[in-house]
Amino acid sequence: MTKSPRFTSRIVETDNLPRHPGQIQPAWHLGADRNGYDIVARVIDKNHLLIRCRTCGGAHVSRYFVVAKAKPMCPHCLDTAWRQEADAAGVQFLRRDETDRKYGFYLAPCGHEQRLQRGRVQTMGAEGESYRCDICQASLEEAEAARRGWSVAGPDPEGNPSYRLYRHAQGCGCEVRIARANMQSGRFTCPGCGEGWATAPSFLYVMRFRLNDDRRVVKLGFSRDPDSRLHHQLLSGSPATGEILRHLPMPTGRAAQSAEKRLHSRIAQQAPTARVPAEVYAAQIHVASEIYTAETEPLILRLLDALAADLAA
Ligand SMILES: [Zn+2]
Ligand SMILES: [Zn+2]
Ligand SMILES: [Zn+2]
Incomplete structure (x- = not known):
């Protein structure tokens, strides 16, 4: 008895198959017809038929009992x-x-x-969802970490999808779980060496944004790296455009944070309606608050200039 090839259902190169002499049984024709195929020939050995799909016109080899009793699957349609x-x-x-x-x-x-x-x-x-490439995602996260002197060591050992295991590659070398959002913003301190946003030099900044409906808004905040904050975080993948109007060096992140808080409360006192509701910009600027109307821009710049003068004094 001839040994059958293993993947007969996947034989689609059909022109040079050896023909097998012998009748094609009427029951096989009936079975083929019922499943939308025509039998072309007996091939290879007594067990196999070459059949043609009526949906796509492609031929493939199937065992005769699949044709007669079951349902051959057309590899071309598949x-x-x-x-x-x-x-x-x-x-x-x-x-x-x-x-x-x-x-x-x-x-x-x-x-x-x-x-x-x-x-x-x-x-x-x-579900109308597009594939997000794992390889690109990994290199994006690696770049985020590298900007802060860290590298990605692996997924979160505690299984939280918002966290990663990071290594302080250009620092003490320790491995620690950190929220990805904190790695992006840089607002964390390394438990191994104490280096972090609180003690590292920082900047207060004022940014102007133009939303895709041409509306202008202003943001006041602080960051170790305002340029990276603007382009890689706030506007990442956004149709809006933005520019840095001012950046004021601060000795540490903690000093920048408390100065920023004071400025926000001064703005709230002097321009109580200056805050723009988050739904106006949420889809275009990746931040939850601290966005003001364009009319507030001169006030914010005046406050920042006054602070700069105080610091220089
Ligand atoms: Zn087909
Ligand atoms: Zn990719
Ligand atoms: Zn460290």
Whole structure:
């Protein structure tokens, strides 16, 4: 008896298959017809048929009992399904994973090849969600950490999705779990060496933003790195534009924070309606408060100049 090839259902190169002499049974024709196929020939050995899909016109090899008694799956139609599911999720289907039928290899828009579970791709497409590349996400988080002299050592050992395990790479080398948002803002202190926002030099800043409806707003805040704060955090991926109007060096983050608090309360006293409701800018500037109307800009600049004069005195 001839040994059957292992993946007969996936044989799609059909032109050069050896033909097998012998009749095609009427029951096989009936079975093929019921499932939307035509039988082209007997091939390979007594067990196999070459059948053609009426949906796509593609041929493949199937065992005769699958044709007669079950439902052959057209590999060409299946391939089309994988491609369409991938398109809907914003990725390009490359090939199936031959070691696990639930997985395939896909090309993300960024150019990274990824092994993904088919079910995950189907869900993303069905829910209108686009694939976010794990590799790009990892390098984004690595860059965030590197800006502060840290590196990403791994996921949070306590399993909180907002936290990561970070290493103080350009400092004491200790590994500690820190909220990713704190790594982004730099507002944390290393428990290993005590270096952090509170003791490091900082800046008060005033920024002007133009929202996508042309509305202008102003922000007062403090940061170790106002330029990075503006471009990599506040405006990351936003349609709004912004510029730094002033930045005032402060000896430490703690000094900057208390000066900033005093300035906010002075603004609240002198211009009680100056605060812009968060819903106006929430989708465009990644911050929850501290945003003022354009009319408040001269007042904020005056207050900052007065503080600068005090510090210089
Ligand atoms: Zn087909
Ligand atoms: Zn990527
Ligand atoms: Zn440290």
